[in-house]
Structures are given as C-alpha cells and as structure tokens.
Amino acid sequence: MREFGYTSVADVGEALTALQEPGTRLLAGGTEMLNWLKEGIERPERLVDITALPLRAVEPLPGGTGTGSGSGLRIGALARMSDVAAHPEVARGYPVLAESLLLAASPQLRNMATVGGTLQQRTRCPYFRAETGDLPCNKRTPGSGCAVLRSGETEEHALFGWTEECVATHPSDMAVALAALDATVLVEGPRGARRVPAGAFHLTPEQAPPERHTALAPDELITGVEVPGPAPLSHYVKVRQRASYEFALVSAAAAVELAADGTLAAARIALGGVAHRPWRLTAAEETLRGVDPEDGGAVHTALARDFAAARPLPGGANGRGNAYKTELARRTAVRAIRDASRRDAASGAGREGSLS
Template identity: 65%
Template structure:
C-alpha cells in the first residue's frame, strides 16, 4: 500500500479547497469502501482527509414535505429513523438489506453512493486481471470469460459489463430523490439520483458518477410523496450479499384498488439504478394481486435487455422482482406509512 499523509477536516470549506488545489486527495468518512480500495490498489492517494467531523448529519424536513438527509448520516441510523420508516419504507428496507450490521453502523450515505462495482475482475488485487475500468484498453475479463452473476442487462458495452452494487441508490432512484453536491466556493449542485451514476454508454468506462474531483456530496433529498413504496432484493444467501437483482417500487392506487401510476427502479442490472420508463401506461388499471396480468404487462420493458451469455435468467428474475415490488408496495397500508 502506498504511503499517504492524513489530516482531519475542520470545515467544509477547507475540504473543498484541498480538492480544488491538491491532486491525489481522497476523502475518508466511514471507511468501509475506501479501505478496500486502498488494499486492492484501486486508489492510491497522496493525501487522506477525514471528513467525519463535518456538520453533515442532520435529517430535516423540506418545504415539500420530504426529507433532507446529511451525507454523513450512518446507514443504520437512517434505516431506523421514524420518518424514513413511516414515509419511505423502500429506502428503509434497502438500507436494512445492505451489507452487515457492523458495516451499516459505520457506512455513510455519501460513501454508499460512491461504491464501485463488485465485479471480481475489477476487485482483483493489484489489477492483475483484464479490466478496462482498472487498466484502460486491457479488456473486459468478465465478458471474455463468460459473464458472472454480477453482469449487466442494460447499458453495458464491450468495454464493461459490470453492475453497481448499492441497494440504497436503487430506492433513491425510484423515489425520485436528489443528490446534493458542493463544489468550489461552496457552489451547490443538485443531481437527480437516477442520473448520478454513469453507464459505459454514457461516459468513458473509468467514470463511475457525475461527481467531479473538486466536489463533495453534502446531502440527499427525498421528495414528499403519499405513494406507498417497497424494496425487493434477490440474492444468493440471506445476509451480507449483493443483489443478483433488486427492485424498488412506488405505486399510486385508485379508490377501487387498481394501479393508477407506478415508478420502478432496478438494481443489479446496470452500472446505475435502472428506472423502468414507461411502466405507468402498461400497469394502469390492473389490480396488484393479479400477478399474471402484471407479468404480461411489464414484459415489454425487458425486451431491450441484453443478457450476456449465461445470464438469461437475470432478465426473468428482474421481471419477477418488479412484479413482487409492485405487489408489496400496494400492500402497504396507510397506517404503515
């Protein structure tokens, strides 16, 4: 591991100044992801700034009835916050199903959003295996060797077939949340959660998010909504496992119990949370309990899925997770929110 210097930040301004003025700076919050990057050779900073003391811990109500959550809030604390549990069950559930209790007690919201893919070729120590994200032009071993369970269905290219691992990011995309970032001079920029991460089709494969080198995530804002929500995660074991596929759903129900509108985001299928655009006209008027009708209705949304060799099962799994999330969201009673 490369040697580096360490300081603890006194305020946000000093962090932004360091990011703007010094190359080779990395930020330390909970450390649950950065320490892995250091050990695996993914990052080799010259200077490490501990931002754990910055005042980015508040959870406040916004003017539209939503919540503004500080980027340094711990995942475990947000998952059990009464307002989150009552009003945004998909977010609470996505946090509770992530990682392990020990990691959730340390990991922050801002750090969770900046996770990198768990593709085993990207995570190989020293970058010895071909991976265009680690070594541009070296190839994509995951695609060449036969895709892994972590391979994408949407938005991938011959350069990279990896997926993003965050559960929380999927819920935030479905909830139409906003990632608030701060840049030089304290300038604030607001990024829709479903546009924060980048696919290889949208940007060079080495870019993971739209966050610039001189910017810091300061908060996440979840808009107020009366729609019930749910999060479904399908994984190979019951705990401490990343999703094969996941789905976060919000539903608007008519007085007769039929679906009036819906918003769904998928995880484990792309290098970003994948929002199923156009789902509302397909499911409107259907009853959430009519599983067969829902499966038939959402089928066209998966016609553009491109599963690599051996990954065909994931498209069907994602479709089933979508239907389950819609049903679970519809089953949330008014008193549960």
C-alpha cells in the same frame, strides 16, 4: 501499502479547498476506502477525513408541516446507513428506503458507512476488485480489456446499458430506492452547488468511459440527498445468493399510489443489479395504470416493453450467461409492486405490521 497523508476537516469549504490538491481523496466511514487501499484500487497522496462535517441530519424539507415529512426529507451525506434506516420519518414515510438500507451489508458496516459513501461505492466485479490489479479491466486500467467478456463469466453482470468495454453492475441498494423515489443528490464544488437526479448519478459505459463511475467530479463533494414524498406505499425486494451479508443478484424498488378501486394510479419502479445504474422501468410506469397489483400476470405483462430492451450476455466456456436474470428481475419487480400496494398508507407498515 503505500504511505499517504491524513488530515481532517470541520466544514464544507475546507473540504473543497483540500480537494483542490492533486491526489486527495475523501474518507467517510472508510468501509470501501480501506479495501481499495489494500487492493491497490486507490493510491492517494492524502486522505481527508470528512466525518466531522455537520452533514448528519435527517430533517423535513422546508415547507413541510411541522415535524412530519409532508414535503420530503433532506438527508445529510454523513448520516450513517443505520441511523437513516432507524429514523421514524424514513420508516413511516419511505419504507422502501429503510428496507434498502437494512438489507445492505451487515449491522457493523451500516453503523460506520454513510449515505455519501454508499452512493460512491464501486462495482463488485471480481476483476475490478482483484488484489493483483493486473488483470484486464477497463474500469480499473483503461484500455486493458474486459476479463468478464473474455472469460464468459457473465452470470452476475448487466442486462441493460452495457458495452463491449464493460458489463459491470453498480451494487448500492440505497441508490435503487432513491431512484424509485425521484430523489436528488446534492453536490457542492468549486463551481458552486448543483442537484443531480438520483437516477442519473451513476453512469453506464454507454454514457461515459468505464473508469468514470458517477456524475461527481473529482473536486466535488456530496452534501446530502433530498427525497420528495412521502411514499408510504413503497417496498424493496432484494434477491441474492444467501439470505444476509450479500450483494443483490437483482433487486427492485417500487413506490405506488392506488386508485379508490385498488388498481394502480401511479407506479415508479427501479431495478438493481442489472446495469451500472439503477434502471427505471419507465414504459411500465405508463402501462401499469389501471392494473390490479394483486394480478401478478397482468403486472408481468405490463412490464413487457421495458424487458424487451434487455440484452442478456452470453456465457463462454466458463459460464452460463445471465439470461436467467431477465425473468428473475421481472418477477422481482412484480413482487415489489404487489407488496408496496399492500402497505398501510398511514404507517408504512407491511401486512404483517413489520418493515419487510
């Protein structure tokens, strides 16, 4: 491992000043950064530890009704994943967010990892993560090609938003829930503060060169996220190769509102594992109005327009392609919508009274 400097900062201004120095990278929980150092993905001159910044609180947005989350929540960028998931306002008002966090990583990792770091985590594409670092990967070494497209090992890659340069997906579970909740990422930098919609924070290769992962500039800091709400009728479904400690093959976050007759009055749905950003099913959000969420066939049909835009990847000699993901993602969305609609609107509890 190369040598690098280490320092820590106590306020946001100090962090922004430190970021002006070329070769500076931020360190939060370290659960991604330490791997990147070992794999040679990052070679910083200096790590700036931001864990002492006063950005850990989970609090109601101003204008709310006392202690509740009536007008939404602000979650600090240094809040730990486990603390956010366990917060009573999150569990009651935003079950989809709590579930997305609890289904991510492991308890040990969630006790270290932060909200800002979770948003800034990078693709799990094995060629991007390879320890040798000399395999073709446009995300890691611009212009070197894409080993996934060359080999045809496309099974776990994107259905939407990909290009011939990169077909990677973004892995954050929490980002998918935030996109379905219409959350906002709060950013500060030398040009001032700005607000980025959570669904637009991660960038597909259609939007920016593959080496650009998110909308955050190198001299900017995430200070937190704001979640409007609450959204008690919400749910996260994660489909993966094994039941724990595994990234999503596909996932779906749904937040719904019901009419008096039990049909869908409104629905917001985002998919994970299908693009290099959470993929909102915007057409379905119109076609689902008036549909009975218990009628799986009708919900499946209402999703057709969004899935018609999917572009499955062919497999090569070494792979079978990822066409299977189209139907898997569609059924995952159907289940997320159904289970969101079955929640208790007052407590956010599922039918069995638990969070999952």
